[in-house]
Amino acid sequence: MELPRRSLLAAGGAMLASPALAQRNYPARPIRLIVPWLASAAADIQLRGLAQIASRHLGQPIVIENRAGASGILGAQLVANEGKGDAYLLTQMHNTAFRVAYMMQRPPYDLLNDFTYVIRLVGYSYGVVVRPDSPWRTWQDFVRHVKDNPGRVSYGTAGVGTTQHITMEQIGRAAKLDWVHVPFRGGGDDLQSLMGGNLDAVASSSLWAEMVQNGQLRLLVSFGEERIKRFPQVPTLREEGIDVAQTSPYGLVGPKGMDPGAVRVLHDALHRAMREPEHLALIERLDMPLAYLNSADYAASIPALMEEQKALVRDLGLRM
Incomplete structure (x- = not known):
């Protein structure tokens, strides 16, 4: 599936132009920030903290609104379809939102033309965790068990097409593993299921970190x-072959047609x-x-990211 490839140069230039909106008049009211995950997700925690500081x-105030589900694309969908130049509406834009567009026959947004790319912020740390009473003390222990029990080992993620799901698909292909993916809505419900004994493992961002430190989970x-x-002490995938x-990395976007002055104010804050x-x-x-990028550089990075995610979806044969 091809998405439109019109240039972002005009958008990038607009961000560098003199603000059309007097900076002293913006913002005049609270700004909504749509977080497309549950309130306990790592991105939610980071964005809430950042929003509180930036509000000062x-x-x-930057008001957080959680819209979890659909593999984290509900924020992008809302901004693209309801924003219409609204400088008081933002959402997190993450790689899954790019990837899922190529997994759908009719994506609900146009990655090049429906958004104003405001700022890129940070990246994630991901890993695979298991319960501490599991027999797997190392990643190789776990891989051997999966190979010895094809189709019987389950792992949870924040949803279909998420980076953790895609990574586990890549691992499965590389190591010839037959395991069962269990998607969740994102934000720690997969970890709760693991703790409750309903999963064998979870691939997740670092929401597990304190539980690993406290001995409640084991990071493989x-x-x-x-x-x-x-x-x-925990190896990377590359160290494991x-x-x-x-x-x-992810950032914040608003709808297309945002006033360049508002973009400048938001970016700087x-x-x-x-x-x-x-x-x-x-x-x-x-x-x-x-993983900071300013508005113009963030916008300029999008076409290459789109090609990367398109190739990943094609190579893995992924569909929603």
Whole structure:
């Protein structure tokens, strides 16, 4: 499936132009930020913290609204279909929202032309966790068990087409594993199911970190380029012989047609908030690496990201 490929140069140029909206007049009321995950998700925690800090710089609150489900695309869908230039409406834009568009016959948004790309923020740390009473002390123990029990080992993720699901599909192909994917709505419900004994493992962002530290879960492998700082004893996929690395950076977008002055104000307040010690401490606790891009650079990065996700969907044969 092909999506439109019209250039983003005009959009990027608009962001660098002189603001058409006097900065002193914006924002005049609260800003809605749609978080497409449950309230306990790692991205929700990060965005709530960032929004609280940025609200102080803006002089108006950024109000979080959770719209979980549908593999995390409900925020993008709402902004694309209802925004119409509204400078008071934002959502998280993550790689799954790009990927799912290629998994659908009729995607509910146009990635190039329905959004204003405001700022790229951070990435994730992902990994596979199991219960501490499980027999698998290492990733290789777990892989051997999956191979010895084809079709009987279950793992949960935040939803179909999410980065953790895609990564597990890549692992399965590379290691010839036959396991069962159980999708959830995202935000910790998969971890609750694991703790309750209903799953064998969960592939998730680092919401599990404190539970691993407290001995409530065991981390077998991480998905990043490097080992997670808090868990230096846990190997990466590449160290385990799987040539895959994922951090899945995300940012914030608004609807198409946003006033360039509003984009400038939002970007500057969010960028300033990103660098505050309070936010840096938060993302360190969440094991989230900084992945900042300004508005123009973020917009310019989108076509390459679209091609990357399109190829991934094609190669894995994924469909909703």
